[in-house]
Amino acid sequence: MTTWDQRFSQPGYKYGTEPNRFLVEQESRLPPGSRVLLPGDGEGRNSVWLAERGHQVLAVDNSQVGLDKALALASTRGVTITTLNVDLAAWTPPAATCSGVVLIYVHLPGAIRTEAHRRLARSLAPGGWLILESFHPRQLGYQSGGPRDADMLCDLAGVRADFSPLLEEVLAWEGEVVLDEGEGHRGPAFVTRYVGRMPAA
Numbered sequence: 001m002t003t004w005d006q007r008f009s010q011p012g013y014k015y016g017t018e019p020n021r022f023l024v025e026q027e028s029r030l031p032p033g034s035r036v037l038l039p040g041d042g043e044g045r046n047s048v049w050l051a052e053r054g055h056q057v058l059a060v061d062n063s064q065v066g067l068d069k070a071l072a073l074a075s076t077r078g079v080t081i082t083t084l085n086v087d088l089a090a091w092t093p094p095a096a097t098c099s100g101v102v103l104i105y106v107h108l109p110g111a112i113r114t115e116a117h118r119r120l121a122r123s124l125a126p127g128g129w130l131i132l133e134s135f136h137p138r139q140l141g142y143q144s145g146g147p148r149d150a151d152m153l154c155d156l157a158g159v160r161a162d163f164s165p166l167l168e169e170v171l172a173w174e175g176e177v178v179l180d181e182g183e184g185h186r187g188p189a190f191v192t193r194y195v196g197r198m199p200a201a
């Protein structure tokens with residue numbers, strides 16, 4: 001059982017059942033019926049919402065408890081999602097198969113982050129979109145959630161360095177927001193946001 005299995009074993013949905021606000025703002029970039037990969041999707045609030053919007057989603061996580069709750073949420077909402085239990089430290093998705101990769105609050109250790117990010121980005125077909133929101137190292141000065149370990153946090157320079165060999169930068173920002181995402185993310189927070197696009201063939 002992972003640490004996340006233990007967290008997700010608590011009643012309720014740690015980050016709520018509504019989608020992340022930045023994802024909602026950016027979703028219109030995805031063509032209708034897109035194949036979308038959601039690494040670190042947790043309890044499914046984002047994958048289920050994208051499925052409700054008509055996309056074909058693959059929710060990937062190494063917490064089976066989280067994936068089971070995602071499937072339960074999908075069933076409640078009357079939509080279908082596909083789940084896969086893998087460790088992002090080692091998993092390589094099929095190349096050039098997705099129109100979207102959605103990384104929302106997926107914090108990986110620095111030693112594996114860059115390569116994992118690039119493996120995920122390579123799953124984008126030409127013209128595909130990568131949408132990311134994560135906590136910034138300055139989040140250590142806030143009490144609204146996220147890992148208490150600077151090695152797991154990524155500023156904009158780090159995100160840019162990870163994706164710039166592969167993607168065209170479309171949006172990049174770091175700054176303060178106010179979160180209201182379940183009990184897990186609530187209050188003022190400092191985040192990194194990024195949207196990148198796989199160049200057209």
Ligand SMILES: C[S@@+](CC[C@H](N)C(=O)[O-])C[C@H]1O[C@@H](n2cnc3c(N)ncnc32)[C@H](O)[C@@H]1O
Nearest residue numbers: 004015040041042061062063087088089104105
């Ligand atoms: C903060 S939660 C965010 C969940 C979801 N993206 C959301 O915004 O509601 C981080 C998620 O990343 C997953 N995760 C962390 N490290 C992982 C790894 N190495 N492989 C697969 N999943 C991982 C955890 O299991 C957890 O579900």
